[in-house]
Amino acid sequence: MGGARLALVLAVSLTLQPASPILAQPTSSQPAAPHFAMGPEDGQWTIPQKNYASTRYSDLSEINIETVKNLQVAFTFSTGVNKGHESAPLVVGGTMYVLSPYPNILYALDLTQPGAPMKWQYNPKPAAAAQGVACCDVVNRGPTFANGRIFFTTLDAHVVAVNAETGEEVWRTKLGDINRGETMTMAPLVVKDKVIVGISGGEYGVRGWIQALNIEDGTSVWKAYSTGPDQDVKIGPNFKPFYDSDKGADLGVTTWPADAWQQGGGTVWGWLSYDPDLNLLYHGTGNPGPWNPNQRPGDNKWTAGIFARDADTGEARWFYQTAPHDLHDWDNINEMILLDLEWEGRPRKVLVHPGRTGFVYVIDRTTGEVLSAKPFHALTAVTGVDMETGRLQVNSEKEPVNNRVIRDICPTAPGAKDWNPSAFSHKTGLLYIPHMNMCMDWESVEPNYIAGTPYLGAEVRMYPGPGGHMGEFTAWDIKEGKELWTINERFPVWSGTLATAGDVVFYGTMDGWFKAVHARTGEVLWQFKTSSGIIGQPTTYRGPDGKQYVAILSGVGGWAGSIVSGDLDPRDGTAALGFVNAMRELKNVTTKGGTLYVFKLP
Amino acid sequence: MKHLPLILLSAILLSACEREDREYRSNPVTAETEEKIALVPLSAGPSGPTEHRSGLGKEYEENAYHIAQGKxxxxxxxxxxxxxxxxxxxxxxxxxxxWFYGGQIENIVQxxxxxxxxxxxxFRGKIPDDQIWQIAAYVRSMGRNVPKAAAPGRNxxxxxxxxxxxRPPGEVIDGGQVPPAAQMPQ
Structure with missing residues (x-):
């Protein structure tokens, strides 16, 4: 009896342990970054993902758990733009590149000079009217560097290549039409001799696609749609999805009501990863259009899922749909972190994906098999993922019904976590996930497709989830599928994350704090209040003086912060597609304005 | 004189009906009313801008039917x-x-x-002109710049x-657009 009680106490204390800050010890079997993400640290930050595996981890360690408390401002720079700053500052050699939201000005700062003065600015002058078809603030998620050039997308759906030395435009290609609601916000990824980009506009009935451009002149090499006939989706004999529900001819047509796929969404506006060994490009597809699911019976292929494609030809290899017949705007465009890990005694190449559905997916990236899907958010609308069929299990009580308000749906339309990327520490083997804790009410109403105007059919209002806070920053054990520690934040955590070899992890909050956290315990070691709320992506680099620096853009906005960046009226809870209901207080704690902050040790 | 109360009552009832007045013949999409309006309070000369309103705006924004249609x-x-x-x-x-581009109903129509x-x-040519006026009348009701009796109740x-x-009676402050950025000529 006594032994049994002791066992019970032990069991209870063991189950409680994950919530308390414990020291995570690296073990031989912990997940590891693949070899193509390792290599010697060159001290630069040339693409937002840091490397093809998207770990957002730097081997620099001058700023570490001992020294981080002494961080101070090295220099600042105003972008002159008052909209949401979601972009990542890049560093190539002695130059920093900062890209603003619309009007998408690219600034080059000279890091070799005191105060990092401006070297040049490049202004693509996107059409102002594009602002009217950008659903959720006029953001941009970053430039990318390759072959002496900076590549980025503009809000009016152009891709530009700029000479990284001189700031001169090398080429510029128009890929979308704002009159059809097509815009671009994503960070391109360069793979070999191609610049890979995708289209935004899932709230406007845009038919999503991903496209590869010739790095030399911007001409299209291949283009694959997310809906429609197999030929358009680039599905051929080499397409081998793991689950039966993705097998069959022209599912991009047959899983829709007649012709609905033509306004079916599945836009590609998020993060890309690339495995050079398999030569596979990984990308997500956005929500199906319209939001109101009752308009589009069927699984709505190939929206709200993950594609693996041959990087040379664009040919699809496998697909996994995280939200078949998506009910709640659960785009699947979040980051995909490529890792190697031992799974049930076998080494596996995996893709780790914290999704909007509320689960962290561990997927075999060679086959598309889901190895695990564990919840990281309070859930009412979904109950799990069927490991036999891979299908998301939904709670039928929370399914939208036309003209009826369904209450307490968790997670919300922006998901358990939206676009803002996690980081994986090569040292601790943990994933650091910036995310939300929110629920919502949803009423489906009949939508009306008018090209160039929103195509939604839903009234939404969001509010804080259990506990009353709206943001969380979580250290996640990928193999166990559970959190190790979590920091609660008043507002959604809408910033990216940076992990470093100094065992310090960085993120920012919407009320303006830039925080450095102990990677193993979650203790906040240092924080700095910036001029506006933070929704940007922190990066780190070794300056020309040999010292380590950390950079972040401050400037609130994005979907969550558009109440401030767009001067929205807090009396209407459905404003900003329902986000304003939850964010009324943000107006009282921060104002808009874009500023770059760069920190260093004294 | 014994009919006076009856006449008065009829007058009151009739005037109350203005809130419900409606036109039965819709404008063709291509037709367009022309109001002479200005976007700014400033003009050359001391007299203020020259404007001429036909009174159509008042008809729309004081009428519950038009506002409800607009909604x-x-x-x-x-x-x-x-x-x-x-x-x-x-x-x-x-x-x-x-109101970056003017908050009077004529500005909103424009x-x-x-x-x-x-x-x-x-939306020119996409929405019949009278429906544009109705939408504009509803937009005026959002900030309660229309009579309380004509504004919609809860839906x-x-x-x-x-x-x-x-909502409390609203105000209209024209202008206030902030240019998006410090753009430099190239």
Missing amino acids: KFYVWFNCNGCHANGGGGSGPPLMDDR TIREGRPNGMPS DDMHSGPAEQR
């Missing part, structure tokens, strides 16, 4: 996709007191027809905030 068309033409139920989203709020440079599409959909009728 319906506001959703049908996807206005709510950008401006929500007045609080805004990708488009600016319509229930507040800021904004819907012409579009505006920072994202407002032009059957999700409660987004206080109904138009319950």
Whole structure:
């Protein structure tokens, strides 16, 4: 009896342990970054993902758990733009590149000079009217560097290549039409001799696609749609999805009501990863259009899922749909972190994906098999993922019904976590996930497709989830599928994350704090209040003086912060597609304005 | 004189009906009313801008039927996709007191027809002219710049905030657009 009680106490204390800050010890079997993400640290930050595996981890360690408390401002720079700053500052050699939201000005700062003065600015002058078809603030998620050039997308759906030395435009290609609601916000990824980009506009009935451009002149090499006939989706004999529900001819047509796929969404506006060994490009597809699911019976292929494609030809290899017949705007465009890990005694190449559905997916990236899907958010609308069929299990009580308000749906339309990327520490083997804790009410109403105007059919209002806070920053054990520690934040955590070899992890909050956290315990070691709320992506680099620096853009906005960046009226809870209901207080704690902050040790 | 109370009562009843007045013949899509209006209080010379309003605007914005129709068309033409139920989203709020391009009903009609440079599409030729006036009348009711008796009460959909009728009388402050950025000539 006594032994049994002791066992019970032990069991209870063991189950409680994950919530308390414990020291995570690296073990031989912990997940590891693949070899193509390792290599010697060159001290630069040339693409937002840091490397093809998207770990957002730097081997620099001058700023570490001992020294981080002494961080101070090295220099600042105003972008002159008052909209949401979601972009990542890049560093190539002695130059920093900062890209603003619309009007998408690219600034080059000279890091070799005191105060990092401006070297040049490049202004693509996107059409102002594009602002009217950008659903959720006029953001941009970053430039990318390759072959002496900076590549980025503009809000009016152009891709530009700029000479990284001189700031001169090398080429510029128009890929979308704002009159059809097509815009671009994503960070391109360069793979070999191609610049890979995708289209935004899932709230406007845009038919999503991903496209590869010739790095030399911007001409299209291949283009694959997310809906429609197999030929358009680039599905051929080499397409081998793991689950039966993705097998069959022209599912991009047959899983829709007649012709609905033509306004079916599945836009590609998020993060890309690339495995050079398999030569596979990984990308997500956005929500199906319209939001109101009752308009589009069927699984709505190939929206709200993950594609693996041959990087040379664009040919699809496998697909996994995280939200078949998506009910709640659960785009699947979040980051995909490529890792190697031992799974049930076998080494596996995996893709780790914290999704909007509320689960962290561990997927075999060679086959598309889901190895695990564990919840990281309070859930009412979904109950799990069927490991036999891979299908998301939904709670039928929370399914939208036309003209009826369904209450307490968790997670919300922006998901358990939206676009803002996690980081994986090569040292601790943990994933650091910036995310939300929110629920919502949803009423489906009949939508009306008018090209160039929103195509939604839903009234939404969001509010804080259990506990009353709206943001969380979580250290996640990928193999166990559970959190190790979590920091609660008043507002959604809408910033990216940076992990470093100094065992310090960085993120920012919407009320303006830039925080450095102990990677193993979650203790906040240092924080700095910036001029506006933070929704940007922190990066780190070794300056020309040999010292380590950390950079972040401050400037609130994005979907969550558009109440401030767009001067929205807090009396209407459905404003900003329902986000304003939850964010009324943000107006009282921060104002808009874009500023770059760069920190260093004294 | 014994008919006086009856006459008075009839007069009161008839005047109350103005709130419900409606035109039965719809304008063709191509027709367009012309109001002489200005966007700014400033003009050359000391007299202020030259304006001439036909009175049509008053007819629309003091009429509950027109406002109710406008509320319906506001959703049908996807206005709510950008401006929500007045609080805004990708488009600016319509229930507040800021009017970049003028807050009188004639200005709003013109904004819907012409579009505006920072994202407002032009609806000219896409919406019949009288329906544009009705939408504009509803937009005026969002900030309660119409008589309380004509403003809509609470609707059957999700409660987004206080109904138009319950909002305090609004103000119109014209202008206030902040240019988006420090753009440099290239």
